[in-house]
Amino acid sequence: MKPGEGAPGDFARRLIHWQREHGRSGLPWQATRDPYRVWLSEVMLQQTQVSTVLDYFPRFLARFPDVQALAGASSDEVMSLWSGLGYYSRARNLHRCAQIVAEQYGGVFPASAQALTTLPGIGASTAAAIAAFCHGEPVSILDGNVRRVLTRFTAFDGDVSQGAVQKTLHELAQSMLPKAPSAADMAAYTQGLMDLGATLCTRSKPACERCPMRSDCKGLAGGDPTRYPVKTRKLKRRHESWWLAVVISSVADGSSCVWLERRPDRGIWAGLYCSPVLADEAAALAMLSDCSGEPQHLEPFAHSLTHRELRLHPVVVRCDAPDAWATVRAAHCEEKGQWVDLIDLADWGLPAPLRTLLAGLAGSA
Structure with missing residues (x-):
C-alpha cells in the first residue's frame, strides 16, 4: 500500500477515542509535557520491557531530576544507575546529549522533531515522541510497536529491513496522522499507537477480537495479521x-x-x-x-x-x-x-x- 491509499479516514479518530477509554494512563512518564522525562522514558524503553523501566525510571529521576543534573554527573554515576538496563551506548549518548542540551541550549530541548534528531542518541522515532507529546507537533513515531500496528492495518508488505521501504512506511505513517490535531489529540494519538501495539496488536497471538481497528484491518482480513511486518533480514547471533x-x-x-x-x-x-x-x-x-x-x-x-x-x-x-x-x-x-x-x-x-x-x-x- 502506498501512502494515502486505502487507509480509512477515521483511523486517527478511532485510535484517539480508544486510547482515552482503554489505553494505558498510569505509567510514571505519562501525563507530562516535560521533554526531559519524555526523552528519558523513550531512551529507556528502547528494546526494553516496560516492567523493567518501571524500576529504573524513578531511581534515575531521583538522582538526576532534570537535564542539568544529568549533564553535571560523572560518567561513572550515570553508568552505575544504568547498570542492568543493557545497551550501554544508550547511557553514553544520554549523558552526552544532556551535556549538549545544558551547554548549547541552556537546558531547554529543541522543540521540533527535526532539530531533536541532531542530538546524540535521538533517532527519528524518539524525536517524534518528544515533539508530539510535549509540543503537539503532527509527526508520527515509528518504533517497533507502531510499525507492527500500521503494517498490519494496511497490509503493508514491503520489507521493513530495507532503508527505502522504511522511508515509504514513514510516509504512510505521516499520511495517517489526525488532521489539524490539537496538542491533546496529538498526544493521545501517539500514546494510542504505542498502547495498541503493546497491549493488543502484539508480536504473537494478537487480541484482534478486542482491537478497535479490526473492522478495517487488512492484515486480519487477509487471514494472518502476524505475517506483518515483513522482514527478511534475520538477526545473526x-x-x-x-x-x-x-x-x-x-x-x-x-x-x-x-x-x-x-x-x-x-x-x-x-x-x-x-x-x-x-x-x-x-x-x-x-x-x-x-x-x-x-x-x-x-x-x-x-x-x-x-x-x-x-x-x-x-x-x-x-x-x-x-x-x-x-x-x-x-x-x-x-x-x-x-x-x-x-x-x-x-x-x-x-x-x-x-x-x-x-x-x-x-x-x-
Whole structure:
C-alpha cells in the first residue's frame, strides 16, 4: 500500500477515542509535557520491557531530576544507575546529549522533531515522541510497536529491513496522522499507537477480537495479521565463551574487595567496570597464576545480547598481596584497575551478570 491509499479516514479518530477509554494512563512518564522525562522514558524503553523501566525510571529521576543534573554527573554515576538496563551506548549518548542540551541550549530541548534528531542518541522515532507529546507537533513515531500496528492495518508488505521501504512506511505513517490535531489529540494519538501495539496488536497471538481497528484491518482480513511486518533480514547471533578472572582480596581495613578494570570505550560492556575478561581457560589461569589462592571454577552461565550469546566462565581466586597484584595489572592493561569493596558495588557501573555474580560472592564473604 502506498501512502494515502486505502487507509480509512477515521483511523486517527478511532485510535484517539480508544486510547482515552482503554489505553494505558498510569505509567510514571505519562501525563507530562516535560521533554526531559519524555526523552528519558523513550531512551529507556528502547528494546526494553516496560516492567523493567518501571524500576529504573524513578531511581534515575531521583538522582538526576532534570537535564542539568544529568549533564553535571560523572560518567561513572550515570553508568552505575544504568547498570542492568543493557545497551550501554544508550547511557553514553544520554549523558552526552544532556551535556549538549545544558551547554548549547541552556537546558531547554529543541522543540521540533527535526532539530531533536541532531542530538546524540535521538533517532527519528524518539524525536517524534518528544515533539508530539510535549509540543503537539503532527509527526508520527515509528518504533517497533507502531510499525507492527500500521503494517498490519494496511497490509503493508514491503520489507521493513530495507532503508527505502522504511522511508515509504514513514510516509504512510505521516499520511495517517489526525488532521489539524490539537496538542491533546496529538498526544493521545501517539500514546494510542504505542498502547495498541503493546497491549493488543502484539508480536504473537494478537487480541484482534478486542482491537478497535479490526473492522478495517487488512492484515486480519487477509487471514494472518502476524505475517506483518515483513522482514527478511534475520538477526545473526554469534556464540562466544568468555572467562571472567574474579580476584578477591582483603585490604588494610579487613574488608573484602574485588579487582575491577574499566572496559574499552567500544564493544560489549563499553565503559563499564568488570573483572578481567579472557578468551579461554588457559589465558585466565595464566593471569591468575600470580595469586596465592587456588582458582575456583564456578558454574558457567549464559548471558544473551542482541547479536551475541555469551557463555561466561567465572574463575574466582583469592589474592593475599593486593598491592603487588595492582602493580602487575597496571603493566598489562590500558585502563587503570582498582580494588572495590564488595559492599560498595551499587556505586559502580557493572555489567548485570557480573553484578549478580559478585552479589553472591559478597553474601558468602
